[in-house]
Amino acid sequence: MRETAMRSQKQSSSWLNIGKDFNTMTWVLMPVAIAINMAVGQIVATLRLPVYLDSIGTVLVGVICGPWAGALTGALANTILGLTINPDFLPWWPVAAIIGLVSGICANYGLFKSWWKVVVSGFIIALAAAISSVPISLLVYGGITAGGTGMITAFLVESGRGIVQAVFASSFLTEPVDKITTALLAFAILQGLSKRFLARLPRPENVETDEKISRNQLLIAVGVVVLLILFAIFLLGRLTGAA
Amino acid sequence: MHERLSFFVKRDSPIHRLNPMTKAVMALSLVLIAFLSPWYWTPLALFLFVILPLSLVARVAREYWNFILKVILPTLIILFIMQAFFLPGESRSIFEVFGLEITELSARLAFRNVMRILVMISSFTILLLTTHPSELMSDLSRRGLPGQFAYVVISSLQIIPQMQAKAQTIISAQRSRGLDTQSSFLRRVGGILPLVGPLVFGSLVEVEERAIAIEARGFTSTRPKTFLREIQDTSFDRALRWALIACVILTLILRIWLS
Structure with a gap:
């Protein structure tokens, strides 16, 4: 087990190694992941929680099959949502693709190996999703969408911010909770899968847990999270204050 | 088998008989024209003079209106109200309540955004009502x-x-x-x-x-595959596709030229 994992580590050292990531298991996993996205979204709606968690499948594929497989899953997931539920989902496919891509890249850098690293990944995914949703929100919807995020945008605009800053700020406010929870749930699922199953997928080495978590590492991670949050607040302040 | 999940309505109409690719190109070009056009009234005109007739010709008007009225219209109304109130724009105020106001400019912008989204959703809805997704996919893989x-x-x-x-x-x-x-x-x-x-x-x-x-069952085989169902691609389809692409390019040129 260990040997195969090490061998695959060598092969996939570059995250641009695309061909290897798309084996039959990946292709079969994709529709299941897309269905997981929708079904988990449905469960969360039943529980009336203030998150969507509708990209767990995308993150799973990104982590275990590489960034490009994750990006493709995200893009196709939104396309299929558009084909079956409401064409309103179609313009958002780049955001879903970015979520898959970034979660794959995070996993390749070893950020899916313990829970606190996963929190960091979730935060990075949220930042990427927020940034990529801004141009779509502006170009397609003129900035204010008809949902909870749109309400926050509207509030910020009313209190004197420019529309671009308001869209940025409201995305940054809403994304992290959703994406960190998504990443943690995906991590919990991956931990529950058997090693035999994981070994059939392209990148099992991405979820091998660290044997021992040293105290120093944990402190560094907490520091990184705090810094990221401070940076985000700083960024928010600059963005909203500039108007 | 799983018709419930897709919008597809099986009818016999000129639109249903078009090649799936042609319909996809049509939906995309309608969206692009609505968003790129330099004229304010283009999205409304597209909706009135292209999408409504299309829904009638395709004989899916009832299903189309059902979906638009039940699912899309409430969203669009909320969107319009929020945008009209909150989009920034300094001009003559036309309506005021609780210190919030709708200005002429913000109402105009909100109406344009809503019409664009209506055109986007409508054109894809008509594509999906007249094309089964698996038909579209098999035509795409044939290409x-x-x-x-x-x-x-x-x-x-x-x-x-x-x-x-x-x-x-x-x-x-x-x-x-x-x-x-x-x-x-x-x-x-x-x-x-x-x-x-x-x-x-x-x-x-x-x-x-x-x-x-x-x-x-040969999923990974790289040899050429045969198709169970032949999908028609007439010369009319091809001509229509090129005409639509030409329209999009023309809109783009006008957009750049007029701005």
């Missing part, structure tokens, strides 16, 4: 899209209803075992794992079997 893409889309369409049924079963099962899905916030958060876990693990177990099954 060189790797078969794996078609597999992902088509099998998603089959797996999603199964998975939703499974999610409903798991919710009922866990409830009958006493899982609290309705009371306090923390209890509901605690409900995520016992609901998501069984669903995800159960469906991932099937993945390996399915992979072996489709590999045994």
